[in-house]
Amino acid sequence: MRGRTERRAGEVTMARFCACLAAEPGRARDQLASMGLPVRDGAPALALIEDEPGYATGPFGAYGRTAVGEVPLHNRPVLFAALAAAGSPAPPDCPDGELLLRCWVRLGTAGILAAEGMFALAVREDDHLVLIRDQMGARTLFYARAGDCWAASTSLRALRRWPALGTGLDLAAVRSFLTFAYLPGEETLLRGVREVLPGRCLRLAADGSVKEEHYWEPAERLAADARDGEGRSGESYALRLRELLEEATAMRLPGAEAVGVLLSGGVDSSLVTALAAKLHSHPVHTYSISFGAELPNELGYSGLVAAHCGTRHRVLSVSGDAVAARLAEVAALLDSPVGDPLTVPNLMLAEAVAGDGLGVVLNGEGGDPVFGGPKNLPMLVNEMHRRQLPGGEAEDARETAYLRSYRKCFTDLPDLLTPGVLDALATAPAPQRFVTPYLRPAPRDGRMDHLLNQLLHCNLRTKGAHHILTKVERLTSSQSVQGRSPLFDRRVVDHAFATPPRWKLNGAVEKWVLKEAVRDLLPDTVVDRPKSGMRVPVQQWLGGPLRELAGDLLLGREARARGLFRQDTVRAWMRGEGALLPRQGGKLWLVLTLELWLRAYDIS
């Protein structure tokens, strides 16, 4: 379904949005103006931030409310029908942003829940500013309070420019980033700036109060007989999933134009390719990455899938030199850093898609966090052993193990951070808090009883929302392309959590139900092969084309003056020492990413 905000690459001026609220309307407009944004006299303090890559439109109005938003919708007919049923039909040419606003005003959170899309919306209602984020976190929205005024924006850079805020570096967020390789919750690296969490409506009042409404959260809804290990067969869950996958893919296809698919060769991107080829009446272009023939890769599989599905296939070669040349540029594109070595390749893929004149590119993101990809078994084993482990009886033992299992810098923090930073963090809230709601859920509605589902829930709400989706959005938007993720469709996710866990991790077969759902679409060698993952030559890059850059950045005057990292540890890692397992490259990548981001945002 082609929405009104859909556009071909480069068609429309890109923008983010910003909204302010204060008890005095003039004061809110002054704050917008202080950020260098256009202000209209007498109008609500809502503005577009031109020349920043994004899909913001507005201000627009409906039923006396005014809003700005980034709102690509995938299921417009459903929303028109819902409004008509409520006695408030919307005009047929209503743009996506206005359509969502009408759903909100007339149907409340039920209207938002009915919307399938990628949206962030700021609605001005009397003395309130309502911030709405989509269910999965495909769009990102930040907010802050300073000088008796609220400001909300889809651009962190805009809030960084807000003089009243006077923000600085949040050290707790630094620790979170080094632990996860992204920021997993409401934290940002800017002190005082928070992120609206997915599936939430936040009502900010002029008096400074905040009311949060949590309108959607995945829930474990297993049939009673499924809990006993009986009930429907795995095949019946796979059949229903197949229907949902087809619908999710179909609604994300563009109208009368070709579509791109990022094809790694794994089962997730392969099934999206196969469904797109099956359902789309226009050409399907597929794109894969090569880091060099000498490295292990999945190009054989991606080529096989492309041939099987009859796509127009391109393989992009990504050199270490290209990564070195563009790393700083990518860091500046991300509102929160992502310590993923695929960021530059992802940007180059988006460029290739845009260069081919495509406006929409699909991806296979979401299969692992939703259907039980790798990395769950270690946590299951850990739970078997928990009472025997150091700290195993501690209340947050499971969360701590989860952070350790991430294999980032969590266990290195005492050696990586300087004593001053460690002292400052002694009383800061611990990063375990980001995973506690999922791994040690309180007895509340929606509590997931099964450990595998708890792990998937955690992955969906942390990595899914704060790493995968935000990275896709920021990097594709920079090229005026929309990246869409059918496997993150809400109904697909709901079905995943209504599927008994044993059909997701069946013996040692990961994502079993997903594989069975598409078995007829793909060669068996693609469906049944174990996941190998893309081998990114980080260590090779850091020892070659990135060596000089990393040395200058991490051991240079600016980094030393910032005083975050111990130079001896960084030097040891650069020599390939100081770690039991050869993961120094990945750890250095995080530090390098953070340093580049801090420079891009001019944070000392």
Add this chain to the structure above:
Amino acid sequence: MTRGTTGAEGVRAGRRVRGAKGAGGVRGVRGRLLDRALDAAVARAGAPGRILFTERQLYYELCRVMRPVGRLPRVLRFTPAPPVPYGRFEEALSRRRGEIRGLLGPDPASGTGAWGAGAWDTGTGDGGGTADGLPVGDSFAPGASGEPDLYDYGLPRLLVCQSRSVARMLLANDLHLEAACPVLAADDLPLDPRLLAGLARVEGATVHVLHDASVAGLALTARLRDGHPGVRVASLGLVPRHAIAMRLTAARGPAWVPCEARLPAGLDRREREWLARGRSAEVEAVHPARLLRTVQRLVRGPRTPVHSVWTGLRELRAAGFMTWPDN
């Protein structure tokens, strides 16, 4: 299974002697040299990173500090005797004040800790404490979790260690997380039926056995195989050739007559002679970092295909036909 004590010259069962020749006592030059060597051993045992190690691993590290056989040419293959008696190591340990970073609590088998769920080693003895928070004395007790699905999935691998202290050390260093592999001790056998069910759900699932290069250790694989018919069991070692290649500090026990023990057929003449002379080497004699790296690689790595050029060497695999580093 409990490991027998070794000869008088050899290594005694690990036991912390607190207050022996307490701090402040008169120390000779030898004592000061030993203390200095122990300082170096503590640093080396925990490197790189922040590896947690057992008391016996620290002892063997001290042996390497005092007799650095690793610097000798590779062609010289032997297993040195301990350069310092365990008792003197214990005395030096008791003289240290403050926490020894990386040192795990006492092994439950030593009887120094309460053996039960929820017991904690506070590590605040007179002679220094332990850096970990290991609950002391908790054998594998599945089912502690409240989640109903914990044992519903497949287990591609499982590790059984002859020594409980080795199992605890591997767990404390997250081997179970890194390798997605439950780690049990020999005295946790027989395997819990739920673990067996998990292994049965994965084709080619393997129970790996990590044991000392000793008569008792070599017998463990066969014992496990006999007790669990239908389960694939593979030995990781140690076997004498590993101990010799790595020049591990080896205990000297009484000689024995080979026919008294059931030895794997894959051992060569030199290994049998080594055992017959009463030699034995413990897993804890391997440097902690090397042990962690090697065990993780072996339990995760591809198994030798059943139908391969190596098929005829099955007996060797049963005896620990795995690749350990040479030095």
